[in-house]
Amino acid sequence: MTQAPDERMIVGETGPDWEPTPAIKYYAQIEGIYAFGSTPEAAIAALEAIMNGDPE
Numbered sequence: 001m002t003q004a005p006d007e008r009m010i011v012g013e014t015g016p017d018w019e020p021t022p023a024i025k026y027y028a029q030i031e032g033i034y035a036f037g038s039t040p041e042a043a044i045a046a047l048e049a050i051m052n053g054d055p056e
Contacts, residue, residue, distance in 0.1 A: 004044065006030065011040050 004011050010029045014036070019025070024036045028047035035050055037043035 004028070005048070009044070009047065011044060 008030050012027055012029075014020075014025055014027055020036050023038050026037050026040045026043040028035050028037070028040070028043040030047065030051065033047065033050060035043055035046035037046050
């Protein structure tokens with residue numbers, strides 16, 4: 001699994017009951033903020049964008 005760049009960040013796989021789209025397989029989370037991606041790296045990048053005030 002990809003190492004999260006922030007120790008508060010959780011990165012994991014979505015499940016069959018929790019996939020925003022069929023292509024989205026991973027999530028990154030800090031506290032109550034979630035972002036999703038087709039790879040762990042994409043989910044981390046999306047979360048970092050949100051945390052920097054730049055939602056995609």
